[in-house]
Amino acid sequence: MSKSLPPLREVIAAHGLSASKALGQNFLLDEQLLDRIAAIPGDLADRAVLEIGPGPGGLTRALLRAEARVTAIERDARCIPALADLQEAFPGKLRVVENDALAIDHAELMGEPFAVVANLPYNIGTLLFTRWLAVPDWPPAWTSLTLMFQQEVARRVVAAPGSSEFGRLAVLAQWRSRAKLAMKVHRSAFTPPPKVMSAIVHVTPAEAPQGVRIATLERVTEAAFGQRRKMLRQSLKGVDGALAALDELGMDSTRRAETLTVDEFVALARALDQRMSQVTSR
Numbered sequence: 001m002s003k004s005l006p007p008l009r010e011v012i013a014a015h016g017l018s019a020s021k022a023l024g025q026n027f028l029l030d031e032q033l034l035d036r037i038a039a040i041p042g043d044l045a046d047r048a049v050l051e052i053g054p055g056p057g058g059l060t061r062a063l064l065r066a067e068a069r070v071t072a073i074e075r076d077a078r079c080i081p082a083l084a085d086l087q088e089a090f091p092g093k094l095r096v097v098e099n100d101a102l103a104i105d106h107a108e109l110m111g112e113p114f115a116v117v118a119n120l121p122y123n124i125g126t127l128l129f130t131r132w133l134a135v136p137d138w139p140p141a142w143t144s145l146t147l148m149f150q151q152e153v154a155r156r157v158v159a160a161p162g163s164s165e166f167g168r169l170a171v172l173a174q175w176r177s178r179a180k181l182a183m184k185v186h187r188s189a190f191t192p193p194p195k196v197m198s199a200i201v202h203v204t205p206a207e208a209p210q211g212v213r214i215a216t217l218e219r220v221t222e223a224a225f226g227q228r229r230k231m232l233r234q235s236l237k238g239v240d241g242a243l244a245a246l247d248e249l250g251m252d253s254t255r256r257a258e259t260l261t262v263d264e265f266v267a268l269a270r271a272l273d274q275r276m277s278q279v280t281s282r
């Protein structure tokens, strides 16, 4: 049983946690909202959870109340004493790692399958996300990603083909995962409020298509969306074998990148990989 905790505003005042813009600090203080966020990944009782950027520990508390075993990586040394109070309130349930989340191998740190739940610092959010999605082994060590992004980024993650938001991030997030928009969060929920609205995406691993290397998929999407208004026959010119692969698949090379489905990108990358292996085995 945990002892009662002081309101988050008091924690912030007591530890002098004035929000740092450079560290992307926009804190969530509404404990009901935080409990709803912690419920998005489903039952967390006794599950290992990785939180990036606990700050004063609002989301961390909610995860601990949901009976998760939490590992939290925080870069700001000022937050560590506030988190120590949480460790005392939930003995043995919270491990705090003071470090840069980008400098750590998360799978190695956790040593067991884990869910990621985080109100990410906006300046490194996309980089962390793409790193989790691009791991070579699949299924990955993480069992789900529940992540707060700026709403515009969240929409790009879940975007459907044919929309202007559909691009590399959507293909990367959807080719071997399921990604959905779980909750919109108004800017006024944060202290201080950011300029834009936020939203939480929930991503779970799905079966990976066979015979496709992620490096090839990334190369194709980078080229195709790098010149998204151009026809594929133009934008994919620089990718060796891509025009022949389009032909082989019967795909119209006058189409533009955003009209292709995720499956079509996968098929294109697979055809390229097959051509490559034919060339190298000759």
Ligand SMILES: C[S@@+](CC[C@H](N)C(=O)[O-])C[C@H]1O[C@@H](n2cnc3c(N)ncnc32)[C@H](O)[C@@H]1O
Residues within 6 Å of the ligand: 023, 024, 025, 026, 027, 028, 029, 052, 053, 054, 055, 056, 057, 058, 059, 060, 073, 074, 075, 076, 079, 099, 100, 101, 102, 119, 120, 121, 122, 124
């Ligand atoms: C948007 S705030 C979220 C704080 C808290 N989880 C909440 O919801 O109120 C982002 C947090 O990430 C931390 N942070 C920023 N860059 C980081 C990094 N590279 N590694 C780990 N934590 C980082 C910040 O210090 C801050 O506490």
